[in-house]
């Protein structure tokens with residue numbers, strides 16, 4: 349039996365490193381040891397396992413910066429299929445209010461497995477409702493069991509229907525209890541060290557579901573604890589109108605006033621940022637989780653990603669919740685981001701290489717991970733191996749153009765040096781059994 353904790357990925361057809369120079373290397377080996385990339389080059393040797401990658405493209409693992417994993421239990425719900433954002437939420441809230449710890453765990457595993465198969469090695473999650481005893485810990489356990497590098501965020505809602513908010517009162521929490529639980533989960537699970545598999549963030553759901561005070565207190569708490577801040581911002585026209593009416597300012601101004609800008613903050617969507625807000629994000633180092641499929645699905649618009657990138661805003665990708673995509677395939681999300689910028693700005697507005705860089709290095713930068721998102725010695729061994737010998741890439745002249753013609757699932761995936769997908773199969777959990785559990789739960793929820 350081979351007891352070495354070393355793996356050599358041998359003879360990769362092409363390696364896209366996503367390093368600062370954007371290096372691309374043909375016929376390249378990668379040696380990984382103790383969860384870290386130990387060596388990159390040609391003719392390397394090992395006393396550990398060897399994995400041939402001759403027909404493959406190797407990229408850093410993709411990074412997902414926005415998700416609501418629990419929603420994988422409510423995909424394609426009929427009443428929510430064709431509604432705008434606020435109507436969509438009002439259809440789904442009553443269903444989500446029947447979730448509990450087991451629903452959170454199983455739906456998270458399904459969502460995480462779907463991400464892994466599409467090349468993702470690091471994902472954030474935004475869980476903002478805790479019915480029937482559900483806790484952030486349920487999703488943290490799901491990620492640990494499947495082996496995903498995880499940035500869960502402790503979301504929250506505090507303004508229910510009786511206070512003029514959108515969610516039913518049964519789904520909102522008292523603000524003091526929210527802050528107490530943020531402290532609890534950070535103390536229990538947050539690991540700030542290099543190579544961390546779990547970093548917790550603080551994430552009120554959106555400016556229209558919590559008070560101004562909670563937004564401000566959350567920012568103070570996050571900075572006190574040294575964790576990141578996340579929320580939804582400027583998602584669509586209704587969102588902007590709400591901000592102008594309720595707060596007397598645009599979302600960017602609201603965020604800045606409450607301490608919600610900086611390199612420890614990232615906002616989901618930002619479809620409607622104007623020039624001043626883009627400038628604010630660039631100056632302050634505030635990140636954006638761009639969710640192109642969800643923005644299409646809910647008719648929200650096309651985020652100004654070209655303008656953001658040109659201004660120097662950090663941009664990563666997000667599949668968003670599984671109830672508003674309703675897929676969770678991150679490499680397809682990257683393709684969609686490339687296509688949408690071309691719709692808005694012309695065919696030369698975003699290359700396949702740039703979109704893939706956003707999906708890897710870009711996401712890692714948004715999540716504050718300089719130890720992830722690139723293939724270089726000393727970085728974490730998070731690698732996606734794409735088999736370019738199949739039908740999708742047949743006739744492809746440029747393997748780096750994965751997003752134009754290539755597979756939409758990985759052959760192999762390494763997270764922290766562990767082979768969590770092998771030959772297209774998740775290795776860490778019994779996926780068919782988990783899917784069966786999920787479908788049984790969906791049926792029960794639908795029958796209610």
Ligand SMILES: [Zn+2]
Pocket residue numbers: 414415416474580616668669
């Ligand atoms: Zn979202």
